[in-house]
Amino acid sequence: MQQLLIVDGYNLIFSEYSIFTKKTKKKNRVTLSDARETLLEVLSNYASYKGMLLIIVFDAYKVEGGSENIYKYDRNTEVIYTARNETADTVIERTVHEMRERFEIKVATSDKSQQDYILSQGATRFSSREIWIDIMETDQKLFNKYIKKKRSNEPLMNTMNNKTVKILEDIRKGLKENE
Numbered sequence: 481m482q483q484l485l486i487v488d489g490y491n492l493i494f495s496e497y498s499i500f501t502k503k504t505k506k507k508n509r510v511t512l513s514d515a516r517e518t519l520l521e522v523l524s525n526y527a528s529y530k531g532m533l534l535i536i537v538f539d540a541y542k543v544e545g546g547s548e549n550i551y552k553y554d555r556n557t558e559v560i561y562t563a564r565n566e567t568a569d570t571v572i573e574r575t576v577h578e579m580r581e582r583f584e585i586k587v588a589t590s591d592k593s594q595q596d597y598i599l600s601q602g603a604t605r606f607s608s609r610e611i612w613i614d615i616m617e618t619d620q621k622l623f624n625k626y627i628k629k630k631r632s633n634e635p636l637m638n639t640m641n642n643k644t645v646k647i648l649e650d651i652r653k654g655l656k657e658n659e
Contacts, residue, residue: 484583495608
């Protein structure tokens with residue numbers, strides 16, 4: 481059965497384990513829009529590597545005049561912005577209920593009452609902490625595969641250790657400032 485990962489987007493962004501809460505210097509603060517875009521990219525890559533379909537739900541609960549907006553981010557990822565006065569929890573619970581027969585569903589949220597509902601519907605859950613740890617471990621596996629391939633094509637890469645290559649790659653991606 482195909483796996484489906486459903487994520488409460490803001491729950492992951494604002495989680496104490498989030499990559500977005502690690503940057504504390506004022507000049508390094510991430511805008512909410514940038515955090516959403518980065519989360520979409522990170523989760524899309526993660527789900528693709530794991531062979532899962534992905535639905536990311538963002539609250540638009542207090543957005544004036546907002547109506548539900550659904551769009552395809554890529555071939556395996558769908559993004560849902562809820563309608564005004566509708567929470568991400570409501571959309572996630574409805575989606576789990578509607579799709580539980582067709583997919584093996586995993587939901588990423590740290591909301592305890594939502595986790596209880598998800599489990600009662602036969603789905604599994606990731607806490608925000610658990611999914612961030614799995615994302616980082618998966619990223620490291622992908623990075624190691626990338627380095628092995630890169631080293632075979634670029635002689636300079638053969639002279640650097642993995643730690644140095646990782647630091648340079650983080651700087652290239654803008655994840656780390658050149659110190």
